[in-house]
Amino acid sequence: MNVTVFGIGYVGLVQAAVLADVGHNVCCVDVDQKKIDDLKNGIIPIFEPGLTDLVVDNFKKERLQFTTDAQTGVDHGELQFIAVGTPPDEDGSADLSYVLSVAGKIASIMDSPKIIINKSTVPVGTADRVRSHISDILSMRGLDISYDVVSNPEFLKEGSALEDCMRPERIIIGTDSEDAEFLMRELYEPFSRNRDKVMIMDVRSAEFTKYAANCMLATKISFMNEMANLAERLGVDIEEVRKGIGSDSRIGYHFIYPGCGYGGSCFPKDVQALERSAREIGYDAKILKAVEEVNHSQKEVLFHHVKSFYNGKSLAGKTFAVWGLAFKPNTDDMRQASSRVLLEALWQEGAKVQAYDPEAMEEAQRIYGIRDDMVLMGTKEAALHNADGLIIVTEWKSFRVPDFEKMLEELKDKVIFDGRNLYDPKRVEAHGLSYYGIGRGRSI
């Protein structure tokens, strides 16, 4: 099938590459000329395992093309995906201006029937707004061309985006049109071979499903973080509790890892946007507000642990090794990352950091520039050199098996603050190091 994807960010690029890989002809349109030129030269703007090979391979096979020309894109596809960003506006609501602008562009160019598919995360009712926007433009042009607006939210995770997209657990399609349903089923047929993954529902329910899924996951995390904070004060090890409750199949093991807070471009934004949507319709979404509030304070927990270890004294003159800057492993993304709250709090106190992250150091440099109190180190071991203590923020695989003897040698205050509970406290302490995780049964 001929497919066009507007907006070549995370979601758009991954979706385009995966659709091309199963044999569809995909035209990618973005307003950013440099991004398009880079993509043609095999330079991928994001770090995502496997993506470069997939894009380069399908580009060579001419199943993927890149352009800034909207006309080319609109002419190409019977299916037109909108995958542009919906960043929060000043009050946290989703800003729909990019979505509406792409819809308007499609309407002002199209001269044959189209299915317009919204992949971006958008509040309930957006498809209706897109539909009437297109209808206004077509009637201004004096044209009566048939079109459908479909909601098809994306559930991929950064770091495992290809796998999530190639082997989705479900494909949600919101439409009330049989023609659109037929074409969407055909598009996704290669992904539904083993079992039918497609779930058809009305458009508003599909839009809401995306928010409800992300808010449920964020709620699980904030709930566990609250349990961890209680555990810390009650002499309970939250890691034992996690295993204990996860074994109940009604609860499950997924997304109940306590830590130093959730980040990224999705959970913080989506919880906030749904809470604002609720407010707009006069509903007080108390759970969503609490999820956000707990996460906000959870991002400060590591800093509080450090402060308490030093009995509340100033941290001026101290140097900390920081392992992990990305908001989670396998990405270079630092949007809403817990590391940022920690770094900024340490700097505020006059402390220095020696940071290491396998992928996100360029991003840290881009965000913070060159500064005396942030030295980016080439390896995790180098970050320990002459530091007072180690703070772990992201659970990269390479941090899981550290050399505790080296830590003992290098860290002046012989202390580890672990924001992701990577180690067994007893094992670490057996090496002569002090260890503070999240909710490991001991307040400091």
Ligand code: UGA
């Ligand atoms: C999230 C959802 O998981 C995807 O299904 C969704 O498609 C995506 O948002 C989106 O809306 O585009 P993502 O933001 O890439 O994906 O990352 P996650 O793997 O969900 O992790 C989010 C944050 O939660 C990370 O900071 C992670 O460290 C934290 N987390 C996750 C925990 O603190 N504990 C857990 O048990 C799991």
